Amino acid sequence: MLHRDGYRCRQCGYQGSPHAKPADVEADHIVNVADGGAEFDLANGQALCVPHHKRKSAAEAAKARTARSRLRPIRRHPGRIDPPSKGGGTPLPPGPNAH
Numbered sequence: 001m002l003h004r005d006g007y008r009c010r011q012c013g014y015q016g017s018p019h020a021k022p023a024d025v026e027a028d029h030i031v032n033v034a035d036g037g038a039e040f041d042l043a044n045g046q047a048l049c050v051p052h053h054k055r056k057s058a059a060e061a062a063k064a065r066t067a068r069s070r071l072r073p074i075r076r077h078p079g080r081i082d083p084p085s086k087g088g089g090t091p092l093p094p095g096p097n098a099h
């Protein structure tokens with residue numbers, strides 16, 4: 001897939017070289033394999049320069065840590081609890097003459 005992308009970073013367009021030692025453009029999984037990405041699918045691969053590859057890997061590692069620490073169910077809008085209506089305050093539905 002590096003060859004398909006022409007050894008060009010997908011994020012910054014950095015033009016790497018297939019002969020660089022050490023490699024300056026690396027193969028990256030768009031969807032991390034740990035997240036269910038296809039490991040050998042060319043469609044899930046992209047060329048990234050080394051700095052971008054490192055940054056993406058670090059971000060994925062941080063995201064994985066966050067996901068693991070978020071196993072508790074998330075309460076939605078914990079501060080917004082509608083008080084139960086006690087009757088008497090129900091607005092009348094608009095009648096046929098309401099304008």
Ligand SMILES: [Zn+2]
Pocket residue numbers: 009010011012013014048049050051052
């Ligand atoms: Zn880059």
